[in-house]
Each structure stands twice: as C-alpha cells, then as structure tokens.
Amino acid sequence: MIPAPRRGWCPGLARPMPTGDGLLVRLHPPGGGLTAAQMRAVATAARAGGNGLVDVTARANLQIRGVTPESHAGLLAPLMAAGLGDRRHDGGPQRLTLSGPAHAALADAVEAAGLAVPGLPAKTLVVIEGPDLGFPDTEADLRLRVGPEGLWFGLAAAAGVAWHRAAALEPALTVLLRGLAASGARRMRGLESGQRYALVAAAGLMASDPPAAGLGLVPGLHAANRVQETRGLSSPRGRGEGDAPLAGGGASAIHQDRREGEGVVPEEPHPAPPPHHRVDPSGIDAPPRSVDCKVAGALSPQAGRGDARSPSHRSTAPLGSSDPAPPRSPGTTLLAAEFPFGRCDAALLDRLAGWSERHGDRRAWLTPSRGVVLAARDADHADRLLAEAGAAGLIVSGSDPRRAVAACPGAPACGSGSVPAQADAHRLAAALAGVIGPVRVHVSGCPKGCAHPGAADLTLVGMPGGAYGVVPGGSAGDPPARVLPFEDVLERLHSAEPDEWSGRFREPA
C-alpha cells in the first residue's frame, strides 16, 4: 500500500498552502459564478502575484499558483474588493453552494443562510439544480430544486437522496444546516435515520418526488431550459450530435446513474408538516427566476444579508457581485466547456471575461467537471463563442479524448509530485483518441489523488524516481499492480482496448 499524504488541508485567500511552485491561493466563488470583473481580478492577481497559472478544481474553485510570501500580501486587497475573499473563519465551508446561471439569487440566499450557521462541516455542499442544469455526479449534502408548486430539498442519505417539499427556503434551510452542524457528522449522509427524521420534522418538510433536473452538461451547446426535452435528439438548431452533444452517450449514462443513486429513500418516514408550514398550492407559481426572488425574500433577517450582527465566524465581505446580470432571452444558449486537465491561466481568464461580455451575460459558472458554463445571448453569439473557445484550446466536444483523462498539476508545480502529470496527460489523451470520457484514466503525481478521488479504469500514480505505479480499476491510494516507466504505459495502451487494460497492465513487462 502506498502511504497517502495527509488530507484535510483547506487553503484560502488569507491562508495559502505551500506547494512545489510556491504558495497556492484557493478562491471559492459563491455558487461557482464569476462576473467578468472577477475573472479579470483573478487574472491580474495570477500575473502579478503568482506564476500566471490557475487551476480549476473538482469542487469548482480556482487556485492561483506560484505565489510568494511577499506577493501574497499584494493579492489580498484586490481579491477581497472583488468579492473573492474568505467568508468564514471557523473551519466551515468557504463556499456552500454550487449552482448554474438560472439560480444566482437562490445561491446568494443559500450562501447567506449558511454564513449564519456556525460549525458547519468544511465540505458541506448545497447543490441547486434546475431544468437546464443538474449536477448528478457531485456529492452534495443537500440538493435544491425549484418547481411550480414550491421548493424541494434532497437530503443525502446512505442509500440515495430523500426528497421533501417545502413552501419556502426558510426556515427549512437554516433548520437543516443547524441540525447538520450540531450532529457532529461530517456529511449529511452520515446522519442516522432517526436523526434525519427529526431534522425533516423540525424543518416542516413533506416527502415528495421532486421536479426533474437537467442533465450534467457535456461540452458543447445546449439550448437553455430545453435540455430535458431535447435529450436523445439532435440540436433544435440543426446540429448533429457530434458537433453539439446535447445528449450523447455520456449524458444518457449520467441520467441512468442519477436514477440508480437518487431515488426517494423508501424507509424514510413521511412526516406531515405542521399547519403553519403546510404548502400553499397557490403560493409559489412563478417561473424559476421569479421564484428565486421569492425564495430569497423568504429568508429570515437573521439568516439573510441584512443581518447586522455579523457572527464572529464569518466575514462581512460582500456576497457575489454588485453587477446585475441582464435578463435571459428566449434564445439563450448555454455553452459548456472544460479546461483540459483543469488547467487555466491568466490569459485564458481574460479571454473568458471578454467572451462573456461580447456574447453572454457578463458571467461564467465553474463546474465540478473542471469546466465552465457561459450563457450566449442567441444562436449567432453561441456559434461564435463555441468557435472562440475551441480555438483557445478549451474542450467543447463530448468526444474530445482529453475528457477521458484526469490529471493533477504534478511535478514541478506540486512539491508532492514525482512525475510531470500534466505533460504526460496530454500524451495519454493523444494515445486515447476514440476513447470517450468521462474519466477513464487518472494521472496522479502522488497517492493523494487530488484530481480524481474515486476509482478509474486505469490510475497512474507517480513513484519516487519518476516511474508510475499502475492501478487497474482502482484509485490513487490503492496498491499498484505494476510499476512501469511512462513509455511502457503508452506502449501497452496503444496495443490494448480499454476492456483489456486490466489484464494488460497486470502482465509482467
């Protein structure tokens, strides 16, 4: 067994982490959303205070690399002024929510509620899903879906997700978050069934199937709010699936995974809500954007942004940005793109900011697939956005072989890495032409496995001396079946189909 380095180190803006290429500053954009001004602020900071490289993490955060103790001091003020400072100082989640373009106001409301709850576990995550975008593969403690008759809370449980309906965001959200914080559990799924029952009853929730959410977006163009209806069809704008993978094989697999993993937990009790929490069928019936405003307005003053008491565990930094997004038009088209192996840089961030202004709503949304979603104003802008993003090296097709490879920064960027994981990942992707993602091969600079915590068809782990420990069907912390030089790994990949990898990499050299 390869010993794994210590986990749990959570860097932020004020508390950077030493790595092989200097200090690493992690930024946690609220909801995963960035305005054009915030993208430029990060780009400027990465150039001025770092080495210009920016990682996009699997939790949709940004990391500025190559910061020095001297340059770090100069990053604090501009990034805090841009609304990207650390938000709490009690070890709780710097960013509580993950959402998409349609639910910015709701994400702000959830963030504000979370900041008022001391003692939340560090990895607590609330995912907000809508008809145009879901996050089926992201491990969340709570899922929120907005429908025509209310708001649905999905509580993570050991056997899936237990869905319940509420009339409004509050007081249910604060009750659930306070209950998790007080439970001592690190994740919602760690609660005992009885604890979850008590929490659901206290929050006044009623068991109910939720409205459907959108699929996890594969790279390409997606008609906003039409992802569900167009599943299995070619683009309504006449594209073939290869060009605009609205519903390629990956999307269908994701949908199947969600059905297997997220059914209403059958043994969960179904408490009736107290009378004052009973759902009013006529109470929430507006389109999602309007619902967002109602939900945000339903926050109690203690939980919302208007709270003047400012508990000591949280910062008084502004939430999000003061730059309001223009309204979405019916022709809005979402572009989902991914950063190859999660690597971005200052120049690319500047270009993203420019694209969002010229073609979209001056915003970009980071995704857990180490990618970004931009909302193009109409079909023409979407076409230009797609072309510019592809030319800049972003992954804009679901069949791009780089999607099949996950890689951490590796050496020399990370001091724990013994192999050039990024450079080797590019060569691996070239060798994997025709192999469709998501992740089939994971290149990890060390056994910590930052880029892909789970198992992959093939995991390559950097070993002292520069060779790779090869783990077929396992994760970076598992014992390797063989230790091979990278050239031997490439040779075996060239001569075997993916379903032969397990045997091929267990054979003697």
Ligand code: SF4
């Ligand atoms: S997995 Fe990669 S990024 Fe993470 S500690 Fe190891 S070498 Fe560094």
